[in-house]
Amino acid sequence: MSEIAKDLHTEHMVINMGPSHPVTHGTVKFLVTLDGETIEDLKVEIGYLHRGFEKMCESGTWYQVFPYTDRLNYVSPLINNVGYALAVEKLIGIDVPERCKYVRVIACELSRIADHMTNVAAGGLELGAFTAFLYFVEARELVWDLIEMLCGARVTTNYVRIGGLKNDLPDGFKQKTLEVFKRCRVLWSDVNKLLTKNRVFIDRVRDVGTMPAEEAIAYGFTGPCLRACGVPYDVRKANPYLVYDRMDFEVPIGETGDNFDKYLVRMEEINQSMRIVEQALEQLPGGPINVDMPYYRWQSKDDIYNRIDSLIFHFKTVIEGIKPPPGEVYLAVESGNGELGFYLVSDGSGKPYKCRVRPPCFPLTAAMPRMMKGRLIADIVPTFDMINMIGGECDR
Amino acid sequence: MQLLMFYLLGLGAVVAALIMVTNKRPVRAAMSLIATMSFLAGLYVLLDAHLIAALQLIVYAGAIMVLFLFVIMLLNIEEKEGRLAGSALLWQMIAIAVVGLVFVLMVSVVKLSDNVVPLGEAAALFGTTRAVGKMLFTEYLLPFEIASVLLLAAIVGAVILAKRRIDDSDQ
Amino acid sequence: MTQFDGKGSQVTVGVPAGRLKPKRVRRNLDLTLWEKLYVFEIIRGMYVTTKHFALNMLGFVLPPRGKKRSVFTVYYPDEKVVLPPAYRGRPVLVMRPDGTERCVACGLCETACPGHAISIVGAERENGERYPLSYVLDMTRCVYCGFCEEVCPKEAIVMSSEYQGLAETDRSRMRYSKEQLLRSEESVKGRIEYIRRIYSKCNY
């Protein structure tokens, strides 16, 4: 009998899944060892989008980091802007005005909506549900229209400044937002009808990519993927920044951390984020949007045009950069994928001495082999979509 | 017209069968076998046996041969270039001679019994689904059922073979 | 921040109870037999898509008010989206009415540019006024961040709303010279007004 068994041995097939593969969109490579269609082993190779973000930041002034942060998680750039600004403000020890906080919250949540919509939609797309994808892309375009109205660009926002914002909310923003949300909710319910109870979709995502809560924490999961495991951890609640403690919203949590939970958590978070934006718009106070600390701000145009001292000072701050006191700081915000942390070290000069980013999707990507071993090759698709690995953020 | 078709199809079947036997590349051999099956189906059509022709295509060409191909592809059999040994060649020649003899015999038997009675009234229904079905479920019911038992035995055997392999790998 | 009681679900240190409002998403959406049968859910999904189909087809014939059709897409070269005043397109230099540039070659934009896209060679006119002898904007490096506009003390460089013709097949053609970048004051009037409004006061 052993003779037959020897003859009937199976050979493993090693496949390069990516970087130029539809599911890895050029930013990651899976080295998959297959037995038939079952994954025996999976190695993740990242680094296809490495730009040297951290080093680039250290070569520019504190201000010049902002355009680079746009490109971390390029689907929710405003959260990255806010995260970096908050970290620098914590380093300096300034507190931004109330109105600024509210506007930042609005900007963050709009970004989060766009991020989750893109993620859920792309997840559907790669499972073949093209129509659901385009419904959410339509909604996302509407949200991006709002962001464009606010910042002047859809993706490369560069909106937040140290100690404030580039500009205030434009006229008619509130009304436009409410209109957009109305349409978004319609599209949300359409996608919900197309996917949430569709058995084909449920079969594909349920019980795939499960993660026990302990292991998820051990891996360093944060954000929707951790909440899907049943851990109610959200930086906005656990460690409220800006004015999140004044907002009334719920933290959706799942149970087993499979892809279906991640999907449901994200769908629910879209709703919660819309609620937050509406509340913030309702409570929005008047007043300034920037701190009145000229040393940490680029000078206003009025001052530059009319006052020679301001002009000189302007030259000084632009060329030398603002100079936070020496020290180090870590500050995390809740980005679309989870805890986006900035660890900054200042040596008192105009440039960051060290600018380290804790990308939320790096631990998630690292857990791919754990989630995928023994599953089918088709399961890579929803799992990889639902951890929402963004090359710009993961590789930096 | 019909005769011409017969010769064309027959020639095709024979040539494809020869290719099947002589070709050393398994996939090509399998494909030639499929071609043979298809030509045979054509011959059945000429005989007015449409049902048998369709079944030939569905069962043999469509289902069984796909499995053959499947297996060949999965096993990734190397194309062997080795030559037949002398004694094997001799045996082959003998085998071909015997088969040829049998063929000649069969043809002559058919030729001799050429003046069999025409099919008569049954001819109108010959080869139709209804006729074949009736035959199958009345006259030939027992052989039909026995054949299915044979298939069942084959399935059980296959399962046992596959099962034992798993046991071995467990140990 | 987060701890485990060993059973795998309850947690959180540092978050006062009550502030956190966890909401369980229904995981085991109990599929009824009706939903398990595939067919009816498929029909429901098809109802959604067919509704969109029908409404959009109707929108081609009877467009909704203020729009040409009810679908979302814009026929790009024939129709264009209305850009908000905040939109940041290609940076351009502003020209005075007499044809000279406003820029005084102070070099602030060059310094503030995170991509090092701008390189200026300054010179002086006979009347002692500085001007850029050459002003090269390398659009392969520009990231459209708008810092140049934000730091410029002379309103000399602004982000126009131009977005066409930015792509080239040759990098050398994407290095724009001063002459290619100069725009009349009229054509960027709206943007200059917008800048004055948003950057005029640091603290409004």
Place this chain on the structure above:
Amino acid sequence: MVADLIESVAKIVFIFSINLGFFAPILGWVERKQSAVMQDRIGANRANIGKFTIIGLFHPIADAVKVLTKEDFVPAGANKFFHTLAPFICLVPAIATFSVIPFGGQYELFGHHVNLVIADLDVGILFVFALTSLATFGVVLAGWSSRSNWSLLGGLRASAQMLSYEVAMGLAIIGIIMVFGTLKLSEIGAMQENFLHWGIFIQPLGFILFFTCAVAENKRVPFDVPEAESELVAGYFTEYSGLKFVMFWMSEFLEIVTISGILTTLFLGAWHIPFVTDAMLLSFFQFAGPNGATILAMLVNIATFFAKVIFFIWLQMTIRWTLPRFRYDQVMRLCWKMILPLSLINISITGLVLLLWIK
């Protein structure tokens, strides 16, 4: 004899021109446009001659020009012979299948008997199965001969899926064949003259099962696992380009038409208009004289048939753009654990009903 020949040639030319000349190119356009409108988009509309774009209808022409001028690429290490043969094996059955589908009834025209089906085979429906089972080889060979891992996986999935669904498809229509008592598609069509005798009312379960199997056999979403672009790049035709690539697509589109034709014939009353019998139709066109009336009735029947075919095409397209795709093992589970038992139940119930009530 001559009249027979003319009739045959006319029918063949008609079916070929409507399939290859109308459906195959137009379906690509339909798929783009329908999906676009469903998804709040406009869809391809840029191909133009001068200023005319006629809602993107030039795109099939542009596509044809494109594929004809594209490099016909055979990957290194591929088996050239089978790599070239595979798309033909796919395409030929797809074209040939329509020859047994009746697109109209039988008429007496100028004293000549006209039967609107190219080959009125006694085993009509089995012929369809025979040919579709041959199409499997095209897919398998395409996957194997490309020498690409993705293609191989796609080919394996395709062969397993098509084989399984062939079985289920065969069992799913047994019910309707039992009811009508014949395999001849023209007879089945003729029996559905009465609206209430349409197959869909007699065999609703059989209809759903057969429809599912047919979509699976054609490898369309949600059963497109052999070519799932997010998993296997493009499955068995990953390594194809140019004309050969299009032949796979054409065979897929033609199979959509064929499936729609079979569904129409078996379940949706073939060429009959609801509540209108052939005699009523003839008497309605009485003003045109006997032959004229027959011709008009014939045209109406053909139009009805193709209207139904177009309805089914629309239905398949809508399904394709609504659903996500299954996983490979789920496809198999659906076939062997749901469709197969259900079709067996369907057969038993049909048999019991026939035995107890009808006989």
